[in-house]
Amino acid sequence: MTNSTIKDVAKMANVSIATVSLVVHDHARISKETKEKVLAAITKLNYHPSHSARGLVKRKSGNIGFILTDDHFLRTEPFYTHIFIGTEFEAHESEFYVLLTTIDSNFNDDNKLPRFILERNIDGIIVAGKVPSSFIEKLNKYHFPIxxxxxxxxxxxxxxxxxxNVNGGKLATEYLIKSVNKNIAFIGGDIEHPSISDRLNGYKKAILDSGGSINERLIDIIEDYPGRTNGYNAAQRLFDNNKDIKAIFACNDAMAIGAMQYMKDNGIKIPDDCSIIGFDDVVSDDAIEPALSTIRVPKMEMGTEAMKLMAHLIKNNIKGNQKVLIPVELIIRKSTKRI
Amino acid sequence: MTNSTIKDVAKMANVSIATVSLVVHDHARISKETKEKVLAAITKLNYHPSHSARGLVKRKSGNIGFILTDDHFLRTEPFYTHIFIGTEFEAHESEFYVLLTTIDSNFNDDNKLPRFILERNIDGIIVAGKVPSSFIEKLNKYHFPIxxxxxxxxxxxxxxxxxxNVNGGKLATEYLIKSVNKNIAFIGGDIEHPSISDRLNGYKKAILDSGGSINERLIDIIEDYPGRTNGYNAAQRLFDNNKDIKAIFACNDAMAIGAMQYMKDNGIKIPDDCSIIGFDDVVSDDAIEPALSTIRVPKMEMGTEAMKLMAHLIKNNIKGNQKVLIPVELIIRKSTKRI
DNA sequence: ATAAATAAGTTAAACGTTTAACTAAATACT
DNA sequence: AGTATTTAGTTAAACGTTTAACTTATTTAT
Known part of the structure; x- marks a missing residue:
């Protein structure tokens, strides 16, 4: 039951350890018969190359760091947890291990970088979600792919x-335009965040493309975090201003759910009086009444894509500066008037 | 910026690499002056021992596996996430890395064990939360501490x-006995789970100790998962049966919150008509109206304790079969009548 | 004064891989 | 037939540590 090594395999298959290694790496120099012989021994002995030994000679740790702020990780909506699971899943393919760690959401110059960075025990880093800029600055000194x-x-x-995000905002808004035509509001928070402003851009684009014009009084943006309470308040301001709102596109599901609560509390029927679409597709959307239409973000896929890209960067020994856009999908449930 | 090795340190400090290693391990054989010299070089070169090299010679991976089911990890309440962060935090001390992975919550004989187990790239495993018994059976074959x-x-x-849990149940119930005296109900789900049945045992113990007797009609237990909806339903059954319930001890906060919703919907004033105490101390307790009294479970501490124990087991090369009880704390907020 | 013990280091082998450089046999080319 | 090339493997060094065994110098005991 103790680990078998490459030597045991070599002995059993009657070849040198180099041959075993070449078989493991599927090298062309090995004949079919030898390969089979070795493979059989590997299976019989349940051999797995030692991560440490491999790491030592390759001068790679075989680890990828996954970093996010603690409040993102501890948030009740497991958005980043899904992303992490995606990377962990994909790591199988490329034989990496993923080391997850959190940083302080108020990370500043006095804070230390995660241990695996200081010890250089990672080959690359995946950073999920918004992180403080002082963290990024510190990261700049290092030479692994990020x-x-x-x-x-x-x-x-x-x-x-x-x-x-732009396309997501566009998809949602286009649907609302087709179903209610006019008076479509946008509510959002933390507009500094590129994701949120892109969603707003998609909203504007859809309206302009359809021949409409942007009405700033239908756009409610706060600086604060886009959560349920702020969604509730945003809806309140909106309806106080304009009784005739026919639809709301919320920058995320949390705000949408808050806004729905306001509408319920004030006798505004969803979707008959007012449609609403969120963004993210979180777990509770389906449970809420009426079920919330939304833009589905494939969270796990974001993780797998990130890990695929990472494997590519490491294999080719490049740092990379490309942008991968993950497509989204409009999910129509019960909170929107049918077209 | 590239990693410096033990050789670089040795050269700079004018000693052998063995000496450097001995300094790093704080070995008694090294004189104070040499130690300082070496330490200075280590700092100057920002030297960190290679995880791989160390792992190779020690025949340890330096990794600890952290395993839980996917639904536990993806649950909106980040209970196990906190526990994980605790282990990750404590891992600093013992220089371990923590590899987090999920297993299928329906794990059966056909499922494979996590990769790091098959490859034996961990020195020990921490399993968080209830896992399928077929998973545990498979684990039985391996010889690392769990x-x-x-x-x-x-x-x-x-x-x-x-x-x-027993003490937690006792604390909560004792408080309720002191404040409302009689008609204290218990609601719970998944009674097979030892944690839940222990909480019930604490409830019973408190009542018996106070000279009362157990009224089975005040105890509502379902087999299903103890979530909000089931809490709502449990409260409904309870009050249908007995209008005179003065307090509820819920097996967890989720059920408590559900039960509170039922009471709000039915004009039962909290805490004037009926007090309620939950268990776990989840994030939303404070946000809910009225703020939920509960039994605080120190989640991060559970993680750190687990990792401390793991480091102990590994250092002494034992498997261990001890039980560590983490004390809980009664948190009184607004959902309970004052004593 | 000499032997024994202690102190403070050093040497060298080992851990399990990978891979460049080498070898030996078989095959292809003049 | 003799040389060049290809095929299919082997050898051996290297990766960065740890640690048992050794050395050398100093102190202590007799």
Whole structure:
């Protein structure tokens, strides 16, 4: 039951350890018969190459760091948890291990970088979600590939795996235009966040493309975090201003759910009086009454894409600065008037 | 910026690499002056021992596996996420890396064990939360230490880090006895789960100790998962049966919140008509109206304790079968009548 | 004064891989 | 037939540590 090594396999298959290694790496120099012989021994002995030994000679740790802020990780909506699971899943293919760690959401110059960075025990880093800029600055000193997921800092030195927010906003708004035509509001928070502003851009684009014009009084944006309470308040301001709102596109599901609560509390029928579409497709959307229409973000896929890209960067020994856009999907449930 | 090795340090400090290694391990054989010299070089070169090289010679991976079911990890309440962060935090001390992976919540004999187990790239495993018994059976074949957190399978071959559920149930119930005296109900789900049945045991113990007797009609237990909806339904059954319930001790906060919703919907004033105490102390407790009194479970501490125990087991090369009880704390907020 | 013990290092082998350089046999080319 | 090339493997060094065994110098005991 103790680990068998390459030597045991070599002995059993009657070849040198180099041959075993070449078989493991599927090298062309090995004949079919030898390969089969070795493979049989590997299976019999349940041999797996030692991560440490391999790492030592290749001067790679075989680890990828996955970093996010603690409040993102501890958030009740497991958005980033899904992304992490995606990377972990995909790591199987490329034989990486993923080391997850959190940083302080108020990370500043006095904070230390995660241990695996200081010890250089990773071959690359995946950063999920918005992180403090002082963290990114510290990261700049290091020479491994860094991939940002769901957030791309302005410095275009790194790769990013991003939701196609503009298109998502466009899809949602286009549907609302087709079903209710006019008076479509947008509610959002944390507009500094590129994802949110892109969703707003998609909203504007859809309206302009359809021949309409932007009415700033239908757009309610706050600086604060886009959560349920702020969604509730946004809806209140909106309806106070304009009784005739026919649809709301919320920058995320949390705000949408808050806005729905306001409508319920004030006798506004969903979707008869007012349609609403969210963004993200979180677990509770289906449970809520009426079920919330939304833009589905394939969270796990973002993780797998990030890890695929990482494997590519490492294999080719490049740092990369490309942008991968993850397509989204409009999910129509019960909170929207049918077209 | 590239990694410096033990050789670089040795050269700079004018000693052999063995000396450097001995300094790093704080070995007594090294004089104070040499030690300082070496330490200075280490700092100057920002030297960190290679995880791989160390792992190779020690025949340890330096990794600890952290395993839980996917639905536990993806649950909106980040209970196990907190526990994980605790292990990750404590791992700093013992220089371990933590590899987090999920298993299928319907794990059966056809499922494969996590990769790092098959490849034997971990020195020990921490299992968080209830896992399928077929998973545990498969684990039985391996010879590394295993620690269960927040769930301890009947086979007492492994160590467990567990919430003091009995005492928690007792604390909550004792408070309710003091404040409302009589007609204190218990609602719970998944009674097979040792944690839940222990909470019920604490409830019973408190009542008996106070000279009262157990009224089965005040105890509502379902087999299903103890979530909000089931809490709502449990409260409904309870009040249908007995209008005079003065307090509810819920087996967890989710059920408590559900039960509160039922009371709000039916004009039962909290805490004037009926007090309620939950269990776990989840994030939303404070946000809910009125703020929920509960039993606080120190989640991060469970993680750190598990990792401390793991480091101990590994250092002494034992498998261990001890039980660590984590004390809980009664948190009184607004959902309970004052004593 | 000499032997024994202690202190403070050093040497060298080992851990399990990978891979460049080498070898030996078989095949292809003049 | 003799040389060049291809095929299919082997050899051996290297990766960065740890640690048992060794050395050398100093102190202590007799």
């Amino acid at each position: 991939i940002f997921v769901d957030y791309w800092p302005c410095t275009k030195k790194y790769s990013g795996v991003l939701v196609d | 620690i269960f957190v927040d769930y301890w399978p009947c086979t007492k071959k492994y160590s467990g880090v567990l919430v003091d």
